[in-house]
Amino acid sequence: MLGTLIKIRFQAIADSMFRSSRGKKVSAGMKVLAALLGIYVVAVFAALSYLMFAQLCEPFHLMGIDWFLFSFMILAAFCLMFIGSVFFAQSQMYEAKDNELLLSLPVPVSVILASRILTLYLMNLAYGAVVLLPGMAAYAVKIGTDAVQTVIFLLIFLLLPLLAVAVSCLAGALLSALSGRIRRKSLVITLLYVAFLALYLYGYTKLMDGMNYLAAHGDTLADALRKTFLPLYQAGAAVADKDLFCFSMTLVYILVPFAVIYALLSKSFLAIVTAQKNSAKRRYRQKTLRENSVVGALVKKEGLHFLSSPGYILNGAFGSAVLIAAAVFLAVKQEYVTMIAAMIPGAQAALPLGAVSAACTILGTVLVSAASISLEGKCLWIYQSCPVSPMQLLHSKILFHLIISLPAAVIASAVCVAVIRPSLPDAVLVLLSPAVFCVFGAQLGLIINLNFPRFDFVSETAVVKNSMSSVLSLIAQAVVGLAPLGLYMLAEPVRSLGGTVILAVYLVILAAASAVMYRVLRGWGTAVLESFS
Amino acid sequence: MLRIEHLTKKYGAKTAVDDLSLHIQKGEIYGFIGHNGAGKTTTLKACCGIHRFDEGDIWVDGTSIRTDPLSCKKKLAYIPDNPDIYEFMTGIKYLNFIADMYRVPKEERNSRIHEYADKFELTDALADPVSSYSHGMKQKLAVISAWIHRPQLIIMDEPFVGLDPKASHLLKEMMREHCGRGGAIFFSTHVLEVAEKLCDKIAIIKGGRLVISGTMDEVLGADSLEEVFLELEG
Known part of the structure; x- marks a missing residue:
């Protein structure tokens, strides 16, 4: 009996990784x-x-x-x-x-x-x-x-x-x-x-x-x-x-x-x-209820869900917290940048590229959108029976991912520009690239989650932390985040283009990929969402 | 109000609903009866746009749910058999969220939410998270959320399960009131006595196929619904 119970426990852990609730095997x-x-x-x-x-x-x-x-x-x-x-x-x-x-x-x-x-x-x-x-x-x-x-x-x-x-x-x-x-x-x-x-x-x-x-x-x-x-x-x-x-x-x-x-x-x-675990009862006071647009209400709902679960907050948005902490550290210890630039030959020229790559890699650990479809769970019927288009739901999830990641990206980019003091074109690229990466990451996470949804979860934390969708999203975003710096360091032909050109190409690719993914979500994504039952 | 024509829904090789046709008029309470797995929930979910279907079509007040699901959804409300509601919201936030989804004007949402919450004696619990609600309280919340936007058609899957006798009585009154205003109700139930007393028409489904449908008199004759149901179920 004991063996069976332990087996079930580990089976549940493995299951949360390797099976989608639509019966699709990984x-x-x-x-x-x-x-x-x-x-x-x-x-x-x-x-x-x-x-x-x-x-x-x-x-x-x-x-x-x-x-x-x-x-x-x-x-x-x-x-x-x-x-x-x-x-x-x-x-x-x-x-x-x-x-x-x-x-x-x-x-x-x-x-x-x-x-x-x-x-x-x-x-x-x-x-x-x-x-x-x-x-x-x-x-x-x-x-x-x-x-x-x-x-x-x-x-x-x-x-x-x-x-x-x-x-x-x-x-x-x-x-x-x-x-x-x-x-x-x-x-x-x-x-x-x-x-x-x-x-x-x-x-x-x-x-x-x-x-x-x-x-x-x-x-x-x-x-x-x-x-x-x-x-x-x-x-x-x-x-x-x-x-x-x-x-x-x-x-x-x-x-x-x-x-x-x-x-x-x-x-x-x-x-x-x-034991009864009901939290302290609140006294209801009637107030005039506030109206929201459909997408506004859906975004608000995402926010309430996020704030209700420590597992979701800690595993889904840790990257944003780390990025802000890193920006504060950089602002306080500016001499580190000067030190690194002085120690490594050619590092000064690569600083904007390195900053963008580091910021994007950290932002890639934000897994809000990668878990957001799965987290609808058994309540999916609410959206399905309401007069809400699939794209409105997807918009709300993209927007909420941006609410969590974009402020951190903007703060970190601004601090990087202030500390590194790059040229004007580099400064623009440093400011824009992480922001566009947030849009890219939000949509990539959604596409992966639409492919690997998990509605019959036992623990929300497991969905955000261990599900196939989250793991794949993490890996894919890390690869894309590290790409500019990695290519700069490892490939001489790429390096010869110079940091500014590489960053400009990176930004264009990110923006183009985001636009393509948006089209994919409008077509394939909405069809997949409608097919869930 | 609701017209189901030759509805067929398959899950892989299994046909859950087979060539089902039903017409529900304005002002009717239409009961849907069948054993477990007969295809009731699948049919109800297809009617409110949750399930896609393979053949046939469904019209809500003349609009096809296949071609214009959003317009249809604006006119209807759905209550599932198991009220899985966002547990991270409080009762009032959930009701306001639903009101937002249906664009209910501010004044109306305030008055309707509080009117129905008072009726179901749920007002005091509106500030509590749904996670702390009992099954019956969640069911009451689902009922209130279905009535907020004054839909023309209300589709309910086993709506009386979990409700206390007082709430059940209230719900029956609300159903009659709704149909009195020209709305329609299509609901499934296993409680044959309720169906017999409440419904204007009933349909019995078996193995995904419609066995019989019509007014109570047409279906029952001199027998009770229980006798007819058991006989048809064989």
Whole structure:
């Protein structure tokens, strides 16, 4: 029974990737492409972990504080597991749509709980593997290891996710309880997630900045850690010194909290998942209702949908936030541009091209339109029965994509022009290209989503984050975004044209492609939309 | 008001609706009865332009839904069997959204929304998100949204499911009132007693084909609707 439940869970995840709700199966080629992309992402993260720990191995070993390296590895892995799984724990454990269905079946609550926890465990194990395994590999290569040390390390690697599961479940339960009592639930969850992520990224950048400091002053920091946080010291020492006492204590630190949380959840799971989660009731005050045009009302509807879902906000519009953050960074740290221009021969001439390419690549991660058709879901009948033309619906989705992406594009372009101070033609191209890219991306996303709609989703986040439409849109936009800089750097005949000409051609191509896609949407797109039933 | 001529709808090799013809006049409440999977929902969805069909045509007040779906949709309203409504909206925002879709003037939308919300005792919940509504409340919201733009034709799929007795009674009154004003109603139901008491005409469909249709007297004779239905279903 437990095996079946876990199988269903993973099947649902795979299904959200590889099947469209119209029964159209995703081709083997697409599956291979998605798998390759997944492997690429994992490989990049693993390589980063390897390089980071490889840099620290020798200095720490020379100082005789190998344990600090392992403590550090374990802490980094734990943080990644927690951040990666806390919201998943909330949505999959306490707010899963099939909780009530499963509770109505002759399946013991303990088995439902175990299936959820095991899924979380496997997910955390994967997060841990990206940090811990390359870390250990770096240690084995730089310092060397033996069988006992490897076994102890592997045991900790296999058991550490249990601690992350326990903490995530606890935090997820708190989030779930909180979200049931607050009005602006999606805003609070989005802010919390951004805060978590910002904290992690801040820690990570500080760590990279202070890598040399860490290597030089590791012993002082290690001493401080040993005195203040014994469990982390013991976990590191268990591996580094093959200390069985420390290993036993580490097992206690991992298994006891997990057992306590599991026991608590076993007793309260039913109460938590069946609790009324209605947010605070609002008092209705009659006001004169405002009239909107049809497209205006549809755009407003898209906005309400967007703002109601943290998963949609975080995964659909992250690129816009990153682009604005990058623009602010560029405005504050203008000297970086001068530095780069001085360091790399020919970089000054390529700065406008690089700025456009970077802005477009980041804008390519805005996935609002790529998920917007699927997100109509079971409510598609509302549009279908209203006197709304397919093109009006498509217009509203394009417009909403632009509302999310265009301001970021304009701000970033303006900052780039102010900082780089290009020639007038370059300035115009820098200002226009990202804006036109937004129009291009909005339509491309729609076309891909019309090809790969997914109306029978269980989670909106899965549609925005993992669906075939989103993944393909992300890849396609990244390729188009990187194209001008990539061609400039790799192809001499292209480079010889000069940055301004390349940018001008790029802008013309983007505009032409957008015009063609608009025609495609008017013809094929409306026909496809009308055929959905 | 609604004229269905030789409607045929296929899903791959399966014929869901087979050469169906029905005429619904102004002022009529027309009941559509059949077992599960008989083709009722497919027919209703074809009538309001949600489903395309393979053969035949459907006219709403003289306009073909095949050639001019938007004009037809302006004249009708549809309530599905399962009121899946935008959960991210509040009740009032949803009703205002529907009013926008049908271009209902400001004054009329305000008065109609509040009139019907008061009738269905939904006014206090209008500021709450639809996600917090019960099935019955969503059904009431769907009914109100169908009545806002004063359509000539209302198409409903199992409209009484989930409604409490008071709301069911109110809906029946509203249906009669609507037809009294010259509108028409075409609805499916499994509740034969309701159909028998409420409908001016009924049609029974089996395996996608029309088995019998006409006024209550023509269809029933001396029997009850239940007896006729069970006999025809075999």
